[in-house]
Amino acid sequence: MTQAAYVRTEMAPEKAPPVTSSGIIGWMRKNLFDGWLNSILTIVSLIAVGALLYEILPWMFRSSWTANSLNECREQIKEVYGPDASGACWAVIRERYAQLTFGFYPSELYWRPILAFILLLGALAPVLFTSLPRKLLWFSGLYPFIATWLLWGGSVWGPLSALAGFIFGFAALKLITPRYGAILGVISAIVVAILWWVAISGPVATTLESLIPISLEPVKSRNFGGFMLSVTIGITGIAASLPIGILLALGRRSDLLIVKALCVGFIEFIRGVPLITLLFVASTLLNIFLPPGTDFDIIVRVMIMVTLFSAAYMAEVIRGGLAALPRGQYEAADALGLDYWQAQRLVIMPQALKISIPGIVGTFIGLFKDTTLVMIIGLMDPLGLSTAIRANQEWNGIVWELYGFIALVFWIFCFSMSRYSMYLERKLQTENH
Amino acid sequence: MKKTVFLGALAVTGLAAGAAAAGTLDDVKARGKLNCGVTTGLAGFAAPDANGVWEGFDVGVCRAVAAAIFGDPTAVEFIPTTGKTRFTALASGEVDMLARNTTWTFTRDVDLKFEFVGINYYDGQGFMVPKSLGVSSAKELDGATVCIQTGTTTELNLADFFRSNNMSYEPVPIETNAEAQQQFLAGACDVYTTDASGLAATRATFENPGDYVILPEIISKEPLGPLVRHGDNAWGDLVRWTLNALIAAEELGITSANIDELRKGTNNPEINRILGTEGNLGEMLGLSADWAYNAIKAGGNYGELFEKNIGENTPIGLQRGLNAQWKDGGLIYAPPFR
Numbered sequence: 001m002t003q004a005a006y007v008r009t010e011m012a013p014e015k016a017p018p019v020t021s022s023g024i025i026g027w028m029r030k031n032l033f034d035g036w037l038n039s040i041l042t043i044v045s046l047i048a049v050g051a052l053l054y055e056i057l058p059w060m061f062r063s064s065w066t067a068n069s070l071n072e073c074r075e076q077i078k079e080v081y082g083p084d085a086s087g088a089c090w091a092v093i094r095e096r097y098a099q100l101t102f103g104f105y106p107s108e109l110y111w112r113p114i115l116a117f118i119l120l121l122g123a124l125a126p127v128l129f130t131s132l133p134r135k136l137l138w139f140s141g142l143y144p145f146i147a148t149w150l151l152w153g154g155s156v157w158g159p160l161s162a163l164a165g166f167i168f169g170f171a172a173l174k175l176i177t178p179r180y181g182a183i184l185g186v187i188s189a190i191v192v193a194i195l196w197w198v199a200i201s202g203p204v205a206t207t208l209e210s211l212i213p214i215s216l217e218p219v220k221s222r223n224f225g226g227f228m229l230s231v232t233i234g235i236t237g238i239a240a241s242l243p244i245g246i247l248l249a250l251g252r253r254s255d256l257l258i259v260k261a262l263c264v265g266f267i268e269f270i271r272g273v274p275l276i277t278l279l280f281v282a283s284t285l286l287n288i289f290l291p292p293g294t295d296f297d298i299i300v301r302v303m304i305m306v307t308l309f310s311a312a313y314m315a316e317v318i319r320g321g322l323a324a325l326p327r328g329q330y331e332a333a334d335a336l337g338l339d340y341w342q343a344q345r346l347v348i349m350p351q352a353l354k355i356s357i358p359g360i361v362g363t364f365i366g367l368f369k370d371t372t373l374v375m376i377i378g379l380m381d382p383l384g385l386s387t388a389i390r391a392n393q394e395w396n397g398i399v400w401e402l403y404g405f406i407a408l409v410f411w412i413f414c415f416s417m418s419r420y421s422m423y424l425e426r427k428l429q430t431e432n433h
Numbered sequence: 434m435k436k437t438v439f440l441g442a443l444a445v446t447g448l449a450a451g452a453a454a455a456g457t458l459d460d461v462k463a464r465g466k467l468n469c470g471v472t473t474g475l476a477g478f479a480a481p482d483a484n485g486v487w488e489g490f491d492v493g494v495c496r497a498v499a500a501a502i503f504g505d506p507t508a509v510e511f512i513p514t515t516g517k518t519r520f521t522a523l524a525s526g527e528v529d530m531l532a533r534n535t536t537w538t539f540t541r542d543v544d545l546k547f548e549f550v551g552i553n554y555y556d557g558q559g560f561m562v563p564k565s566l567g568v569s570s571a572k573e574l575d576g577a578t579v580c581i582q583t584g585t586t587t588e589l590n591l592a593d594f595f596r597s598n599n600m601s602y603e604p605v606p607i608e609t610n611a612e613a614q615q616q617f618l619a620g621a622c623d624v625y626t627t628d629a630s631g632l633a634a635t636r637a638t639f640e641n642p643g644d645y646v647i648l649p650e651i652i653s654k655e656p657l658g659p660l661v662r663h664g665d666n667a668w669g670d671l672v673r674w675t676l677n678a679l680i681a682a683e684e685l686g687i688t689s690a691n692i693d694e695l696r697k698g699t700n701n702p703e704i705n706r707i708l709g710t711e712g713n714l715g716e717m718l719g720l721s722a723d724w725a726y727n728a729i730k731a732g733g734n735y736g737e738l739f740e741k742n743i744g745e746n747t748p749i750g751l752q753r754g755l756n757a758q759w760k761d762g763g764l765i766y767a768p769p770f771r
Contacts, residue, residue, distance in 0.1 A: 070638060071748075074640060086640075095483050096483055098483075099481070099483060099485060103485075104481070104485040107484070107485075220510075222510065222512065223485075280517075283518055283521075284518055284521035284522075284525070287521060287522070287525035287526075287527055288521065288524070288525050375473075375515075376515060376517065376518075377515065377517075377518050378473055378512070378513045378514045378515045378518050378522075380473070380513060384473055384513070387473050387474045387609070387611070388473055388474035388480055388481050388513070389474070389480075390474065390476075390611055391472070391473075391474025391475050391476050391478075391479070391480035392474075392476070392480045392481070392482060393476050393477060393480075393634070393637070393638075393747065393748045393749060396476045396634060396635070396637070396638040396748075397614060397635075397638030397639070399611055399614075399615055
């Protein structure tokens with residue numbers, strides 16, 4: 001039996017795709033020049049980007065890094081690039097970067113905020129990346145007290161005795177709950193902790209300090225400034241607003257009338273007021289209400305206000321996540337015999353939080369950028385410092401360089417947060433829908 | 434960390450409010466530092482240098498007061514205040530005094546209950562225009578676009594001036610001085626108006642200062658001076674006479690250079706009284722006998738402070754003008770030390 005010669009016995013080898021649909025040309029055809037409308041848009045955009053770079057790049061690179069004043073900058077640039085050249089005066093960043101970073105923090109103590117920042121990365125790592133050993137979370141829990149001590153200085157016993165309040169509260173919870181029930185346990189834990197902080201912790205810290213003095217040179221909040229201030233306020237707000245926001249969201253969906261009314265009232269009140277109003281309350285109204293001479297730290301006041309503000313927004317973001325969960329999840333958790341907190345912890349929250357990640361990170365980024373508003377109440381955040389630097393006659397008139405630098409640093413922080421949230425979303429992608 | 438303070442403070446809020454009143458000097462002495470409210474930054478008047486040390490004409494007043502109390506011009510905590518927070522900061526006791534180019538007006542003195550202890554700079558609102566506009570008098574500005582900071586007295590002064598001269602103008606509202614500089618240089622407005630000292634400082638930063646002129650008309654009175662709260666006259670006296678000591682020192686020729694020489698004793702009894710070698714003026718203020726010596730030594734007399742921070746040899750380059758001593762045709766005048 002002979003085979004017909006015109007029938008192939010094997011597959012023809014694959015040919016390379018045509019040049020016009022593969023490689024760079026193919027990519028460009030597909031993404032940039034797909035049809036006449038897109039081609040025109042591409043060309044117009046390229047021209048716009050090119051024109052922008054043509055203006056900005058020479059300005060950025062025909063710069064002076066060594067001058068000591070704006071006029072000196074101008075002279076140096078003219079000398080090197082000709083009489084008509086104008087360029088950036090980055091020298092102001094060289095001279096003032098330490099001030100923009102640390103504000104008025106004493107320069108011989110810069111190691112403390114730097115160390116606190118490095119430890120912050122260490123404390124964040126186990127929270128952000130689940131592949132790290134879980135025991136590291138203990139360090140994350142201790143970090144707020146370490147950072148407080150490093151940044152503000154003073155006796156080590158202050159933060160330690162504040163920490164002890166949490167420990168005693170937790171002990172009370174563990175002791176009371178098995179015998180008298182959860183509600184009494186929680187109440188007694190709160191009472192014990194507050195009693196400790198208000199009445200006992202102060203004298204205990206003083207006594208311990210006199211027995212075993214371990215202290216760092218204290219630094220006043222007034223000396224905080226620059227990015228250090230923004231990061232301190234931002235991180236505190238971020239770390240504190242998430243748990244408070246979760247509780248508020250749960251409270252808002254609760255069946256208990258008073259809890260629900262309190263949470264709704266709080267959320268709607270805070271969301272109905274601009275942040276700047278709350279900051280004015282913190283800086284001026286409280287000053288008038290508190291007895292004169294009360295040293296209630298301005299930065300702590302601001303932190304509390306910022307935290308409350310973002311907690312209200314966080315609560316609504318998380319409530320959105322809770323509402324998106326199918327009813328069956330709640331019923332399944334009930335059917336398994338889990339109590340309320342177990343159901344929240346094991347079934348509801350992991351799913352609700354995952355749904356809310358983009359919203360949560362959006363709130364974080366907004367909060368971090370909102371920290372620049374403290375300039376209005378006279379705190380020296382990077383924007384406030386840029387005014388102060390311009391008030392120096394050497395640098396009066398510098399605008400773009402300072403704002404550009406500040407924008408770049410803020411962009412790095414916010415972009416990292418946004419990338420991390422995308423990583424987290426990808427990692428938690430478990431469903432098959 | 435500060436929870437104890439917070440809760441304790443809340444508890445006593447109702448009880449202790451209003452118990453401030455007298456004793457600012459005692460509070461300051463107990464604290465070991467003077468809390469002085471300054472601007473968040475104004476060229477020549479108050480600004481931190483690269484090391485975070487505050488400098489400027491208003492800062493000099495703070496340092497003189499600190500030196501008069503403690504003998505140490507660095508015993509000051511500078512508290513930056515904005516135009517919005519300055520008065521509450523003073524009223525609530527967050528600062529002991531304000532030296533923050535604040536205009537002395539009736540309502541601030543009477544209604545807001547502050548005490549202006551004197552005037553350390555007579556300012557007034559002026560106009561700056563590009564030379565190419567070909568204008569030599571503010572009367573020729575009919576129909577001009579004007580860059581103006583919103584919510585300030587300068588805005589009201591401007592409206593009054595143009596109305597009383599039957600001229601029209603187009604306001605370009607701006608928020609800060611830095612923004613104004615950019616707008617003015619970009620040609621968004623023909624005229625920039627603010628306090629004359631601010632105009633001079635701004636012009637000095639331009640790439641070609643010679644292309645811009647400051648018009649001769651001054652259309653408002655802006656007497657700037659340090660202020661304290663109502664209710665503690667002894668403290669007000671202390672700040673007032675420290676400022677007066679700086680002014681009298683210039684009049685009497687006491688400078689930071691010759692003060693040690695003069696302190697050994699002179700034939701001029703007023704100099705001797707100021708420097709504490711005769712009489713007991715310091716004791717009357719509740720200070721040591723060498724209070725004025727320390728205050729003048731801190732940064733020099735009024736004239737020296739002026740020359741060092743805003744005078745003709747600085748980039749700001751202000752002439753003394755109204756701020757010359759009364760003997761030289763100005764308004765700066767200290768009552769006698771007797």
